[in-house]
């Protein structure tokens with residue numbers, strides 16, 4: 235039975251994964267390590283480096299359990315910010331110590347798309363991941379099971395096995411497993427606690443299967459056995475890329491149909507519901523939007539495209555590349571629609587942007603449609619005010635800055651409240667599907683209520699109730715749209731980039747409502 239694990243990388247994957255393993259497996263000592271002391275300091279403080287519903291509560295529970303287990307004793311084992319503790323979860327920069335002590339090491343290292351060199355724009359940059367594996371090869375004095383958690387190109391497990399053979403001194407045995415994460419930002423904790431499946435890819439050898447079983451044994455503490463699937467590592471690595479490609483493809487597909495609706499008078503909300511009610515299709519990932527974002531979809535599809543091209547499968551590569559192209563088109567199209575509804579010119583107009591994160595319940599802005607939108611509006615000479623409940627001002631400024639050199643001073647304003655952002659605005663654009671921005675539910679006609687709400691399947695609130703956790707959900711304050719509309723000026727346009735608002739209600743308040751996939 236594995237008793238010591240390490241997670242290398244304390245980001246979105248490593249931190250929550252280590253926390254959940256520690257919470258579900260009291261017998262396992264979990265070390266989450268990172269070379270970045272700032273991230274580690276944040277994990278050891280009251281202000282965590284990332285926001286995820288349920289995370290702080292689970293972390294607190296693990297720490298309290300550690301604290302209670304030593305109440306009355308005087309020893310101090312493990313690093314803990316709040317004093318004495320025998321906590322089975324530590325966060326530190328002691329990468330080498332953690333490697334030495336662990337029997338199983340989860341690689342949770344960020345793998346970004348390469349920005350230079352061969353494969354630029356498509357291939358994943360494996361520098362940091364390989365550096366971590368080289369450190370393992372150098373430091374390890376006992377056998378290790380190395381688990382790929384990060385998204386990696388197919389064939390990486392095999393590459394890492396070769397790397398370990400050439401770089402380690404041969405004194406200890408390494409097994410490399412692929413165990414991709416399927417964590418969605420905003421629901422990471424519930425995705426970890428209630429995964430739809432756990433994939434474990436290994437070498438199809440007796441020692442590979444044994445390592446695979448040891449990892450399964452950890453998951454079995456909280457995941458039903460029939461959800462744990464063993465396979466070869468190539469299949470496991472490809473499954474991760476394939477899952478994200480298929481999810482993104484669904485959103486791109488519905489968005490491409492939304493464009494047809496905008497030109498013809500059909501309503502994408504009806505089309506999405508009609509298709510989603512087919513039991514074989516389901517409603518998940520069919521919510522039209524101004525374009526998908528996040529750190530994973532584009533990266534993983536690009537990786538898949540690169541793989542297909544490398545295999546000489548040009549048509550396959552082009553097929554998946556089109557999923558990203560449609561998304562870029564969707565973002566650009568939404569910007570153009572805003573401009574065209576403002577008589578072809580947004581120069582000197584005041585436009586409020588509600589939400590900057592790529593989706594609700596996260597402060598992550600990677601590939602957020604908000605970036606395309608704000609940069610585009612600034613370039614066209616608009617005055618833009620942005621409000622997001624979680625994204626820090628510095629991040630919004632950094633993301634928007636590309637064209638700011640050409641912008642007038644004060645052209646971009648980051649606001650503390652949605653009301654501040656919307657006051658005096660000619661147009662308000664809802665970009666992120668924050669619950670805060672919903673129109674009152676009672677105003678939604680009964681027969682179309684399902685059409686206007688984002689898919690509840692993805693709701694973290696629902697997952698948390700299912701998890702039976704006493705978790706704190708970020709308290710959101712519903713926007714009073716009457717106040718917003720009253721404070722606007724001129725044509726009072728409201729652009730709904732998420733189809734989450736009740737257009738009839740807003741129009742009754744005296745504004746024009748424009749959403750995705752519906753001709754106005």
Ligand code: UGA
Pocket residue numbers: 385415416417418419420478481485518519520521522523524525526527528529530531592593594689
């Ligand atoms: C995605 C996958 O959903 C996870 O399973 C995967 O583990 C993760 O990538 C990863 O590889 O790490 P994530 O990027 O956090 O998770 O976000 P999603 O919930 O999938 O949403 C992606 C984008 O699509 C967001 O911008 C979201 O607003 C948009 N979206 C989603 C829509 O526009 N419509 C929908 O119906 C659903």
